[in-house]
Amino acid sequence: MNRRRAYEDDGDFYGERNKKRRRVSENQEMEERLETLILRVGENSTSSLESNLEGLVSVLESDLGNFRSKILRILSECPIKMPEKCTIYSTMVGLMNAKNYNFGGEFVEYMVKTFKDSLKQCQWDAARYALRFLADLVNCHVISTNSLLQLLDSMVDAANEDNVPQVRRDWYVFAVLSTLPWVGRELYEKKESALENLLVRIEVFLNKRTKKHHNALRVWSVDAPHPQEEYLDCLWAQIRKLRQDNWTEKHIPRPYLAFDSVLCEALQHNIPVIHPPPHQDSFEYPMPWVVYRMFDYTDCPPGPILPGAHSIERFLIEEHLHSIIETHRWERKDCAIHLLYLSYKEKIPLEYCIVEVIFAELFHMPTPRYLEICYGSILIELCKQQPSKMPQVLAQATEILFMRIDSMNTSCFDRFVNWFSYHLSNFQFRWSWDDWDSCLLLENEHPRPKFIQEVLLKCLRFSYHDRFKEMMPEGYAKLIPKPPMPHYKYSMEGAASLPGTATAHKLVVAIRQKCNAEDVLNELNDLPILGDSSETEMTETTFNPLKIDVFVQTLLNLGSKSFSHTFAAISKFHTVFKSLAETEEAQICILHNMFELWVDHQQMMVVIVDKLLKVQIVECSAVATWVFSKEMVGEFTKMYLWEILHLTIKKMNQHVTKLSREMNEAKDKLARTAESSSSESEDEASTNPQRRRKNADGSGEKPTEEQVERMEEKLEAAYVEQKRLFLIIFQRFIMILSEHLVKCDTDGRDYDTDWYRWTIGRLQQVFMMHHEQVQKYSSTLEGLLFTSDLDPHILDVFHQFTALRA
Amino acid sequence: MASQISAVHTPSVALSKYRDQHFKGSRHEQEKLLRLSSTLYIGNLSFYTTEEQIHELFSRCGDVRRIVMGLDKFKKTPCGFCFVEYYARMDAESAMRYINGTRLDDRIVRVDWDAGFVEGRQYGRGKTGGQVRDEYRQDHDLGRGGYGKMVQMGQLGAPTMRD
Numbered sequence: 001m002n003r004r005r006a007y008e009d010d011g012d013f014y015g016e017r018n019k020k021r022r023r024v025s026e027n028q029e030m031e032e033r034l035e036t037l038i039l040r041v042g043e044n045s046t047s048s049l050e051s052n053l054e055g056l057v058s059v060l061e062s063d064l065g066n067f068r069s070k071i072l073r074i075l076s077e078c079p080i081k082m083p084e085k086c087t088i089y090s091t092m093v094g095l096m097n098a099k100n101y102n103f104g105g106e107f108v109e110y111m112v113k114t115f116k117d118s119l120k121q122c123q124w125d126a127a128r129y130a131l132r133f134l135a136d137l138v139n140c141h142v143i144s145t146n147s148l149l150q151l152l153d154s155m156v157d158a159a160n161e162d163n164v165p166q167v168r169r170d171w172y173v174f175a176v177l178s179t180l181p182w183v184g185r186e187l188y189e190k191k192e193s194a195l196e197n198l199l200v201r202i203e204v205f206l207n208k209r210t211k212k213h214h215n216a217l218r219v220w221s222v223d224a225p226h227p228q229e230e231y232l233d234c235l236w237a238q239i240r241k242l243r244q245d246n247w248t249e250k251h252i253p254r255p256y257l258a259f260d261s262v263l264c265e266a267l268q269h270n271i272p273v274i275h276p277p278p279h280q281d282s283f284e285y286p287m288p289w290v291v292y293r294m295f296d297y298t299d300c301p302p303g304p305i306l307p308g309a310h311s312i313e314r315f316l317i318e319e320h321l322h323s324i325i326e327t328h329r330w331e332r333k334d335c336a337i338h339l340l341y342l343s344y345k346e347k348i349p350l351e352y353c354i355v356e357v358i359f360a361e362l363f364h365m366p367t368p369r370y371l372e373i374c375y376g377s378i379l380i381e382l383c384k385q386q387p388s389k390m391p392q393v394l395a396q397a398t399e400i401l402f403m404r405i406d407s408m409n410t411s412c413f414d415r416f417v418n419w420f421s422y423h424l425s426n427f428q429f430r431w432s433w434d435d436w437d438s439c440l441l442l443e444n445e446h447p448r449p450k451f452i453q454e455v456l457l458k459c460l461r462f463s464y465h466d467r468f469k470e471m472m473p474e475g476y477a478k479l480i481p482k483p484p485m486p487h488y489k490y491s492m493e494g495a496a497s498l499p500g501t502a503t504a505h506k507l508v509v510a511i512r513q514k515c516n517a518e519d520v521l522n523e524l525n526d527l528p529i530l531g532d533s534s535e536t537e538m539t540e541t542t543f544n545p546l547k548i549d550v551f552v553q554t555l556l557n558l559g560s561k562s563f564s565h566t567f568a569a570i571s572k573f574h575t576v577f578k579s580l581a582e583t584e585e586a587q588i589c590i591l592h593n594m595f596e597l598w599v600d601h602q603q604m605m606v607v608i609v610d611k612l613l614k615v616q617i618v619e620c621s622a623v624a625t626w627v628f629s630k631e632m633v634g635e636f637t638k639m640y641l642w643e644i645l646h647l648t649i650k651k652m653n654q655h656v657t658k659l660s661r662e663m664n665e666a667k668d669k670l671a672r673t674a675e676s677s678s679s680e681s682e683d684e685a686s687t688n689p690q691r692r693r694k695n696a697d698g699s700g701e702k703p704t705e706e707q708v709e710r711m712e713e714k715l716e717a718a719y720v721e722q723k724r725l726f727l728i729i730f731q732r733f734i735m736i737l738s739e740h741l742v743k744c745d746t747d748g749r750d751y752d753t754d755w756y757r758w759t760i761g762r763l764q765q766v767f768m769m770h771h772e773q774v775q776k777y778s779s780t781l782e783g784l785l786f787t788s789d790l791d792p793h794i795l796d797v798f799h800q801f802t803a804l805r806a
Numbered sequence: 807m808a809s810q811i812s813a814v815h816t817p818s819v820a821l822s823k824y825r826d827q828h829f830k831g832s833r834h835e836q837e838k839l840l841r842l843s844s845t846l847y848i849g850n851l852s853f854y855t856t857e858e859q860i861h862e863l864f865s866r867c868g869d870v871r872r873i874v875m876g877l878d879k880f881k882k883t884p885c886g887f888c889f890v891e892y893y894a895r896m897d898a899e900s901a902m903r904y905i906n907g908t909r910l911d912d913r914i915v916r917v918d919w920d921a922g923f924v925e926g927r928q929y930g931r932g933k934t935g936g937q938v939r940d941e942y943r944q945d946h947d948l949g950r951g952g953y954g955k956m957v958q959m960g961q962l963g964a965p966t967m968r969d
Contacts, residue, residue: 330816373866377904426909461862
């Protein structure tokens with residue numbers, strides 16, 4: 001279809017490197033073959049896993065002489081990178097240990113070091129998988145049960161330390177619990193009382209811990225039909241059930257069972273005593289989460305049964321699915337394939353498990369791991385690859401989510417709207433809207449009709465207004481958005497009576513004739529400052545609301561054809577904007593006039609505000625104040641307004657992050673050049689051009705102390721601005737929420753209105769979406785705003801937020 | 807602004823076989839730019855797809871710096887392609903991974919690396935003003951002006967071009 005000539009595939013940089021002919025030593029080739037063999041073991045093969053393992057083990061045995069360290073490294077990395085193959089690698093190590101005790105000892109030492117290193121480097125998943133692997137090595141007679149129990153006990157000791165963050169302590173218990181599916185049975189058979197003691201210690205710990213963070217992480221505020229369990233609570237319940245079943249666990253494949261006669265002859269090693277690295281302030285621990293559930297076995301058609309909420313299988317399956325998404329998030333096709341071709345897919349209602357896990361990630365609080373569109377596109381790919389089942393399960397899930405939307409938190413509500421509109425846009429917007437028409441009887445602010453309204457607004461952005469006539473049943477007319485047209489009052493009926501009309505018309509002519517900024521300002525000078533004349537004499541600013549009104553509405557209307565036209569207009573008359581918008585009040589006036597013109601085109605307003613911030617016509621604080629202004633009360637619960645607020649906060653955050661990064665880079669360079677200049681002669685430095693380092697601003701010289709100081713000052717100023725922005729926002733929230741609560745109290749009304757829920761939801765959303773940046777100012781917020789005299793409903797949101805990192 | 811090569815190079819973000827014939831510079835230079843680029847070429851759009859629709863979809867991968875609509879050289883109307891520029895290369899990579907091969911305005915769109923927008927590149931290079939592919943194609947595509955130009959002008963026997 002096109003004439004692009006196909007060239008030889010020499011374009012891919014990485015491909016090039018691979019294809020370059022180079023001399024490889026036989027050793028290097030051998031190493032690579034070994035690595036591949038080890039990495040691939042257990043994957044598609046005609047022969048049985050057992051014979052593959054035997055074969056590979058004897059190959060490795062014979063190669064130990066030359067490749068010992070490489071083999072040690074790969075065998076310790078694989079169970080961490082591919083945790084679902086843990087038992088395959090432990091079997092291999094077990095077999096090698098049976099033949100070669102010394103190798104076994106070396107390996108255990110190596111693995112212990114790997115585990116300790118990952119703790120030191122705060123690589124929590126790697127550490128957990130390493131611990132699990134060490135535990136599984138007990139099953140293969142490589143490690144003694146005693147020494148494993150000792151290790152697990154010292155992990156629980158770490159959980160019982162004082163004066164360390166709860167998130168740290170929680171992690172240590174979580175790590176121990178997540179080894180038990182693998183090694184619980186063995187410990188139960190060999191060391192039952194020690195295992196019981198361990199569990200008692202854990203139970204005591206769990207009973208003492210606070211779960212203030214729980215509510216912040218819940219997707220729905222009610223527990224019916226599925227409770228949103230805190231992650232440790234859930235795992236504990238699953239382990240308790242496993243224990244009730246005498247630790248009989250059938251899900252994990254255990255190749256070592258086939259080699260029991262060989263392995264039980266092996267001598268075991270003891271793990272040296274390990275002291276978990278003590279807490280440091282710089283250490284960051286994983287945040288807690290809730291276990292997201294939306295299905296139970298009654299939702300699934302006849303067939304394989306969905307394992308119960310407290311079965312250990314559910315935990316193992318979910319962990320596996322999450323890990324597949326993590327590994328294959330870069331390639332959606334691969335991700336879908338790996339999800340759909342699980343080795344145990346016949347035993348479970350696979351599509352339900354997959355859909356549940358993907359929505360778990362999408363709705364994860366405080367924020368999803370990956371881009372929302374990543375999950376959306378994986379779901380589309382799954383529908384493509386499994387067209388007979390996946391679309392139906394997805395439709396069922398959407399139904400369930402819609403039915404429960406009344407109690408869904410606001411952050412997740414937004415994500416659901418974004419996902420559903422995106423998904424519909426890939427499937428010609430086909431949906432059984434009639435099924436939902438009971439929502440039309442509810443108030444517009446109720447979550448159900450509001451969801452549909454917001455979805456339609458997003459669908460409008462993906463398509464065009466006339467599409468709705470085809471799309472929606474008649475009854476939905478009241479929820480369909482208005483056509484996204486500008487409302488230019490100066491050319492509408494009644495314009496004659498407006499004070500700015502004459503100037504507006506002159507401006508239109510002038511701009512169409514390609515006038516410049518000065519000409520525009522001259523035209524605007526005709527406009528009087530309206531209002532109290534005594535006021536105008538006192539103010540010295542050039543803030544003239546009428547000038548702003550006429551200019552902004554006229555210019556933006558002239559550029560209304562497309563985003564590009566609008567941006568070009570703003571760019572061309574940037575100086576006019578700047579001269580009119582010197583104060584925050586003036587900037588808010590600009591925003592308000594934009595709103596008057598574009599009230600029916602939400603997307604346009606979002607991109608305009610983004611642009612105005614980018615070219616520094618308005619400041620972040622002005623946008624925040626405008627969002628909470630009286631004029632915007634009617635828009636307050638609409639999604640787009642919060643889209644605007646969040647993009648404003650993000651811009652501020654990016655600004656701070658950028659300055660911080662630049663300053664740190666400059667500081668590093670300064671420190672490094674100070675070191676190197678003391679250790680090299682002047683001659684060397686001047687004749688060796690490679691010593692020149694690039695500054696953050698691209699200049700070729702090393703930064704001076706003065707420059708670094710100035711960067712520090714800039715960063716300090718940015719922090720002040722950022723803090724101020726958060727203070728403005730939180731203060732406004734507190735004011736309007738308190739007002740509402742007090743008023744309801746005095747009037748004897750129920751405070752829990754739709755408006756209240758949306759507003760408190762938006763407050764929580766600010767905390768969650770920007771938690772990393774907000775937490776810098778937690779103590780200021782606590783001291784200035786979220787004080788103990790505040791209404792507990794409001795204060796609670798703040799406490800839940802701080803509990804995330806406690 | 808320096809764009810960094812992603813640390814995760816997987817097939818979705820690899821260069822395609824297409825190279826711009828009008829590029830001013832060597833093949834090597836073009837490829838270097840493609841590997842650092844945060845500009846994308848979007849193809850197979852309908853003539854009626856708007857900047858707004860493109861913006862909504864591509865914003866889901868990150869902040870869009872600008873969109874340049876591809877135009878018919880003579881009519882100056884959209885002719886079914888555009889350029890999307892991000893600030894960060896990472897965001898452009900996300901678009902390659904998650905948007906390429908999905909639908910926009912009901913059509914499967916193609917997302918590919920572009921060496922960078924230069925004035926003039928927004929115009930179709932086909933003889934009749936649109937894209938070259940619309941000169942020769944023989945199918946009827948309602949969103950792209952119906953039949954290909956050569957078919958429309960009654961010039962049968964137009965060579966079938968592979969996409």
